Amino acid sequence: MKKMFTDLFLKRRHWLLGVGAALALAAGPVWASDEAPEVFIKRITNDTLDTIKADKALRNGDVGKIMQLVDVKLMPHVNFRRMTALATGPAWRKATPEQQTRLQDEFKILLVRTYAGALSQVSDQVVLVKPLRAGQEDKNLVVNTEVRGKGDPIQLDYRLEKTPGQGAGWMIFDLNVLGVWLIENYRTQFTKEINAGGIDALIASLAARNKTNAKAS
Numbered sequence: 001m002k003k004m005f006t007d008l009f010l011k012r013r014h015w016l017l018g019v020g021a022a023l024a025l026a027a028g029p030v031w032a033s034d035e036a037p038e039v040f041i042k043r044i045t046n047d048t049l050d051t052i053k054a055d056k057a058l059r060n061g062d063v064g065k066i067m068q069l070v071d072v073k074l075m076p077h078v079n080f081r082r083m084t085a086l087a088t089g090p091a092w093r094k095a096t097p098e099q100q101t102r103l104q105d106e107f108k109i110l111l112v113r114t115y116a117g118a119l120s121q122v123s124d125q126v127v128l129v130k131p132l133r134a135g136q137e138d139k140n141l142v143v144n145t146e147v148r149g150k151g152d153p154i155q156l157d158y159r160l161e162k163t164p165g166q167g168a169g170w171m172i173f174d175l176n177v178l179g180v181w182l183i184e185n186y187r188t189q190f191t192k193e194i195n196a197g198g199i200d201a202l203i204a205s206l207a208a209r210n211k212t213n214a215k216a217s
Contacts (some may be wrong), residue, residue, distance in 0.1 A: 077171060079173040084100075087190055102203050107206060110209060126149070129143065141159070142159050145158070158175060
C-alpha cells in the first residue's frame with residue numbers, strides 16, 4: 001500500500017510539473033518592467049491554459065510543437081542558464097563553456113519531454129494566483145498559486161527574479177510542485193551522477209535518458 005501511494009504521488013507530481021512548466025508556454029512579449037509579479041504569473045498562466053485547450057496538437061503532447069513553443073515563448077521568460085547552474089551545483093563553475101552548453105541543452109530536452117505528456121491532461125483546470133507575500137526581494141521572489149480542477153487544489157509556486165536594464169521584466173527560474181522545488185529535486189539526482197563520474201558523466205546520462213524518451217514517444 002505504501003509503494004502504491006508513493007507511485008501515485010510521484011505520477012501526480014510529474015503531471016503537475018508538466019502543467020507548471022506548460023503554464024508559461026503561451027506567454028506573449030515581455031511586458032513593462034513595472035508589471036507586478038503576481039500579475040505576470042496570472043497573465044501567462046491564463047494565456048497558456050487557453051492556448052493548450054484550443055490546440056489539439058499541444059493536448060496530444062506533440063513534442064516537436066512543444067519544443068518550438070519553448071524556444072519562441074518560454075525562453076524569453078525563463079532564466080534557464082541559472083536554473084541549470086543551480087540544479088548542477090558547485091560543479092557548474094568548474095565546467096567548461098562547452099560542457100555548460102551541452103548540459104543546458106540536454107536538461108532543456110529532459111524537462112520538455114517530462115511535461116509533454118502532461119499537456120494532454122489539461123481540461124478544466126484553472127489557476128488561482130494568491131496575494132504576494134510582503135517583504136520579498138526582487139532577486140528571489142515567490143508567487144504562490146493553486147491549480148484547481150477535479151479533486152483537491154494543488155500547490156504550484158514560481159520563483160522569480162527581476163532582470164535589470166532595458167527590457168527589464170520578471171524571469172522564472174524554479175517551480176515548486178506539491179512542496180518539492182524542481183531545482184532541489186534535480187540537484188539531488190545530478191550530484192549523484194557528478195560524484196560518480198564528473199560533469200561529462202551527467203551529460204552522457206541526460207543524453208541517454210533523452211534518447212530513450214524519444215524512442216518511447
